[in-house]
Amino acid sequence: MAKRVTAPGPRDEKGVLAARILDAARGEFAQNGSAGTTIRAVARAADVDPALVYHYFGSKEGLLDAATNPPQRWLESVAATWATPVPDLGAALIRLMLGAWADDEIGSVLRSVLQTAAHEQSTREKLRRVVEGQLMGVSGLGVDDRDRQVRSALVSSQIMGLAMMRYIWQIEPIASMTDDELVVAVAPNLQRYIDGDLS
């Protein structure tokens, strides 16, 4: 197979090739899990030599770990969104989710993590750590630590369920509703978890 010319852009060649490998790996892991994925198959999908995959990522475990790492800029936007004034936080969080999935790179990582976590223990553990420690952990809600955790976990449950229905399972009419329709429909429910009476 002829090697593709690397795409032009601001990254250096290593960055371009690594990104292409990770993109291919996300598809393979999501489809086949770690047990069903080979470095060779990822290399073929990325149109690179398998030796390059080993050179960049060391092993299949290293590749899985890199492919399912949440992008730093997304974690930063999550943290920034939690700083939204409380009365506006419900709408801000649903818009954050919609924006993340609309972003090619972040959407591709989120899709791969959710699909891979269904059947891959290590990815499920990573998802758990990220949700508990970084998606919920940065919130300043509630009257005490337990209340904060319950509230942000409930927020996550609604956002995750919406993401599964809209992007992974593509269940109608959630899959085709506009962003604005979803914000109007869902933000008040998130807002109750944020500052409503839950007892």
Added chain:
Amino acid sequence: MAKRVTAPGPRDEKGVLAARILDAARGEFAQNGSAGTTIRAVARAADVDPALVYHYFGSKEGLLDAATNPPQRWLESVAATWATPVPDLGAALIRLMLGAWADDEIGSVLRSVLQTAAHEQSTREKLRRVVEGQLMGVSGLGVDDRDRQVRSALVSSQIMGLAMMRYIWQIEPIASMTDDELVVAVAPNLQRYIDGDLS
């Protein structure tokens, strides 16, 4: 490997063996997808002869289909729950979900469907059909057909997200909250989707 004696119980031997094969198949498909699952591996996990699996289910596709079919008695309890008086429906639906996952057989099917649907197109399509046609389809909510679909899809998004967090990903504190805590926290949000103002 010595064949296990079939368990005593009200079912005949065919029922017992078929149930054992389906139980094993659910685990294999959830873990490895259809592509990574063989009849031989399912037969080994169920401790039966592979020929028996072919005899009962015809093919791997037939086995996948049977393993991911929602139990009839669960679909009936879903339909019955939707007939709950509207003011009590939110609480009834969250209790329905908690009860289903606490039931060994139904919980095992639900877990397998959600895990397999992450990476198996045919199971994703079945999940979509079941949710759109049987979990949402039996509801009598809303002012028109579109409104009914939006409301019951939003209900599903919350219930599905909660199920993923509690049973599949096991994210705290959702995973260890009591049923009663979850009902109190979540039922009012479902109730808003059922009969609240969504615009």
